Amino acid sequence: MVGLTRGKIAEGVTFQRILDDVRESINSEEVERLHLLTRKDLHNIKRDFGINSHQLHANxxxxxxxxxxxxxxxxxxxxxxxxxxxxxxxxxxxxxxxxxxxxxxxxxxxxxxxxxxxxxxxxxxxxxxxxxxxxxxxxxxxxxxxxxxxxxxxxxxxxxxxxxxxxxxxxxxxxxxxxxxxxxxxxxxxxxxxxxxxxxxTWHVDRSWRKNLRKVCGGPQRQTQVYKALSMLLEEPEVDKFGELLELFERELHEDENTKDFGIYFSNTYGFRPQHWGYCHRRSLNINTxxxxxxxxxxxxxxxxxxxxxxxxxxxxxxxxxxxxxxxxxRIVKLFKGGHSYRLQQIQRRHTESKKIDRGQIAASNDGKHFQLTDV
CATH class of the missing domain: 3.30.420.10 (Ribonuclease H-like superfamily/Ribonuclease H)
Incomplete structure (x- = not known):
């Protein structure tokens, strides 16, 4: 019994699988010592026979x-x-x-x-x-x-x-x-x-902001308002508008006694380096978190x-x-069989869906840089 179990452990069979196999083999009329095997017994066998592939020495x-x-x-x-x-x-x-x-x-x-x-x-x-x-x-x-x-x-x-x-x-x-x-x-x-x-x-920045919202006085409602403004600022896609919102946001924080402490924290930690965290500064870089x-x-x-x-x-x-x-x-499997990450699969799906759009529904803005769908 010990030899068979030791062999399975050495082969890398999980303890749960060994216990399952033992208990499924039990006959109600004849219970042997093997059927009383416990997880502790398996640990003892592993220890006594030195079955630890990562241990090249006891020390x-x-x-x-x-x-x-x-x-x-x-x-x-x-x-x-x-x-x-x-x-x-x-x-x-x-x-x-x-x-x-x-x-x-x-x-x-x-x-x-x-x-x-x-x-x-x-x-x-x-x-x-x-x-x-x-x-x-x-x-x-x-x-x-x-x-x-x-x-x-x-x-x-x-x-x-x-x-x-x-x-x-x-x-x-x-x-x-x-x-x-x-x-x-x-x-x-x-x-x-x-x-x-x-x-x-972005995830770390957001976590830091939420952690420091305690600097905002005025209760949970005021903290929620500040956090919503932060989220809008973070996700603003246009550089020019982002700059205007950032300036307005910091000014309002410093002018309000309830948010002044948070405003000092924000300006000293993030306000001077928006290019490191603003979404508008990373739109073409294909990475956000x-x-x-x-x-x-x-x-x-x-x-x-x-x-x-x-x-x-x-x-x-x-x-x-x-x-x-x-x-x-x-990576080798993807190279030989082909494969894409979830993100690339979503991009491909959206691309396929976009090909179904009637060209007559697409209208360009005056600057030619933006497009929107119109009802026909």
Whole structure:
């Protein structure tokens, strides 16, 4: 019984599937020891026979060192201190990973769009996973480098991007998108130079606005009014009108005692750099949020890590490499079979629908830049 179960565990069969098979085989007239198998028994078998593909050594630090030596061609930096490290000290824990294929993807698609963001809660050491990502011709996100570190500051990110530059050479993207922080943009500018368009993720900007609405006095109704005005401003498609609305919005905030504090926050944080967050400044850039990275980080946490904070760093590093491998196989499937992201599918659907419109229903504006449908 143990040998059969051990074999299934080693093959990667899930515990739930093993338990299902055992319980479906039970005969009401004859219950054997096998039928009393529990999830704890399976964990004990896995532990006693050392069935852990990610564990190259019982000690996590030693296992990490062995694993990084096995994939040394992909390791761009290894400041690896595991165990009793004081993460509040000045000691840097930093591992940078990039495969040759990732390097090629960055060189190919990096000149268009580069996204970067960090995620937490992937390991008990509270190390951050920072991902550098590009968009391929299908509009899908491709991770091109990972940085596992105990800090997220300009110095650490500058080291990360320097490692990337040394392997992939200078990358000058048309669009560089990050969350609502100066850390990534400043570090990238130090190493690669300023991108043509430095954008903030709209989702992060909106979250920051909602969080700071508490600065608005006058109750929930007044806060709702301010938030609606912010949303209209954010989504305004015309540059000239956007500028007028922005000026009017800031003036009204500062003149009203109930919104003055929020007005100071808004002017000091966003008012001076509308080109980073206004929709009108990114209409032709085909990207609005960092959702490709957000989605990938959700897949990492809930599909590869089963929604749990894992106890070992070696497992996290192995999973990052598996995630990279799987992303590239998804791309290969699309290249051979054809395939589009949801966004491209929607564009294609709208294009097909637009071809059904009678030309007589289309009227152009005086400047010839805008069109609208008219009833015939």
């Amino acid at each position: 996590d630090a030693t296992s990490v060192s062995i694993f990084l030596e096995q994939i040394k061609d992909c390791v761009l930096m290894n400041k690896n201190v595991i165990g009793n490290v004081d993460y509040s000290s000045d000691n840097d824990v930093m591992i940078v990973l990039m495969t040759d294929l990732q390097c090629q993807m960055l060189q190919k698609f990096g000149p268009k769009t580069v996204c970067v963001d960090s995620t937490h809660c992937t390991n008990v050491y509270k190390l951050l996973v920072t991902t550098l990502l590009v968009l391929d011709e299908f509009g899908s996100g491709i991770p091109v480098a990972f940085c596992v570190s105990n800090k997220e500051n300009t110095t650490v990110m500058t080291q990360f991007f320097t490692c990337v530059k040394e392997k992939a050479d200078l990358i000058k993207p048309s669009v560089f998108m990050s969350d609502d922080t100066q850390i990534f943009r400043c570090a990238w500018a130090r190493v690669m130079g300023l991108a043509d368009n430095n954008l903030l993720c 960092n959702m490709h990275l957000e989605a990938m980080h959700r897949v990492l946490k809930y599909c590869y890590l089963d929604g749990k904070t894992n106890n070992r760093l070696d497992k996290l590093l192995l999973i990052l490499m598996k995630l990279t491998r799987d992303k590239f196989f998804e």
